[in-house]
Amino acid sequence: MNRADQSSGFLGWFLSGRWQASAAIVLLFALARLLPVLALPLLINVVALLALVTMQAGRKESLEVLAIATIGVGIVTWSPAFAVAFVLLAWLPGRLIGEGLLWREDWRGLLWALAVLGLLSLLVTLWVLPGAAGPEYWQSQLATLLKPLAERLSTQQKEAIDLVVPFTPGVVSLGVVLMGTVAGVLASRWRERLQGDLRVQRPFSNLVLPSWWIWPFLLSTAASVVLTGLGLWWAENLTLFLSAFYLLQGLSLVHLWFVLRSWPAWGLVLFYLGLILLSQLALPVMLLGILDRFFSWHGRLRPPGS
Numbered sequence: 001m002n003r004a005d006q007s008s009g010f011l012g013w014f015l016s017g018r019w020q021a022s023a024a025i026v027l028l029f030a031l032a033r034l035l036p037v038l039a040l041p042l043l044i045n046v047v048a049l050l051a052l053v054t055m056q057a058g059r060k061e062s063l064e065v066l067a068i069a070t071i072g073v074g075i076v077t078w079s080p081a082f083a084v085a086f087v088l089l090a091w092l093p094g095r096l097i098g099e100g101l102l103w104r105e106d107w108r109g110l111l112w113a114l115a116v117l118g119l120l121s122l123l124v125t126l127w128v129l130p131g132a133a134g135p136e137y138w139q140s141q142l143a144t145l146l147k148p149l150a151e152r153l154s155t156q157q158k159e160a161i162d163l164v165v166p167f168t169p170g171v172v173s174l175g176v177v178l179m180g181t182v183a184g185v186l187a188s189r190w191r192e193r194l195q196g197d198l199r200v201q202r203p204f205s206n207l208v209l210p211s212w213w214i215w216p217f218l219l220s221t222a223a224s225v226v227l228t229g230l231g232l233w234w235a236e237n238l239t240l241f242l243s244a245f246y247l248l249q250g251l252s253l254v255h256l257w258f259v260l261r262s263w264p265a266w267g268l269v270l271f272y273l274g275l276i277l278l279s280q281l282a283l284p285v286m287l288l289g290i291l292d293r294f295f296s297w298h299g300r301l302r303p304p305g306s
Helices: 009-014 018-034 036-057 059-077 080-103 108-128 135-149 155-194 211-226 229-261 265-277 279-295 297-301
Strands: none
Touching: 009 018, 009 036, 009 155, 018 036, 018 059, 018 080, 036 059, 036 080, 036 155, 059 080, 080 108, 080 155, 108 155, 108 229, 135 155, 155 229, 211 229, 211 279, 229 265, 229 279, 229 297, 265 279, 279 297
C-alpha cells in the first residue's frame, strides 16, 4: 500500500502503509465517540478516507484496513458493538463510495453507491429494527428520549416534533445520501490532489441524475396520495429518501450557475449557511432539481462545446 505521492502531506503519509491508514482511521472514529459535537464531520472524513483507500491503494488493501481498524476500534473503545458500528457506518459506506467513484468517471457511479446505502438504511429503519414496522415505534422512542425535557417544551414544539417523528426513516436515509455525497466529493478531490491533477476532474456542477430516476420518485409521490395506513407511511418515507437525489441535482445546478457567472466562492458558502439555518430552502432547491430533469437547464446553461 504505497501508491501515494509522499510529498502530499497527510494524505501521502496516510496511504504509505496499511498500519498508518488504520491508525488514523481508528483515532478519528474513536474521537467521534468522545466528541459527539464533532461526530458527524469526523465520520464523514473517516468514510472519505476509507473510500480513498479503495480508489488509490486497492480493494485488497481496503480489506486489510478493515481487519486492522475493526480490531483497533474494538480495543481502543473496549466495545465490540462500537467495532461493529465502525464496519457498518464507516467501512461499508467508504467501500461502496470508493467502488462507485472507480466505476464511472462522472458522478453516476457515486449516485448508485448512495442509492444502495440510502435504501439499506431505509429498509433497516422501516422494517429490520425490532418493532420498527410503524410510526408508533419512532414516536415511543422519541417520547422516551424527550421525557427529561417534556416540561421545557411548548405545545407548539411538541406538535411539530410529533409531526416530523413518523418520517424518521426517510430523514435518516436522506441524511445518509447527503453525508455520502460530501464524503464522495472529498475522496474525489483528495485523489486528484494525490495524482497531481491541477483541474477538478469531477466538478460537482456536472452531477446530473439519469433521466429515468424521476419515475420511482413520481410513483412513490403518487402512492403517498393514494395509499393509507402502513402503506402510506412506507410511501412517504420512500419519497423523502428519493427526494434527496433531486436536492443534489438542484445543488449541482446552483454550483453551475456560480461557475458560469464567475461568482466568488464565499457566495456559495453563504448559500450553504442559509440552507443550513433555513432548512425550508431545501424544498425550492429540490424542485429546481426536478424541473432541471424536464427542462435540461444543465445542458442549456453550458456554452456549446464546454
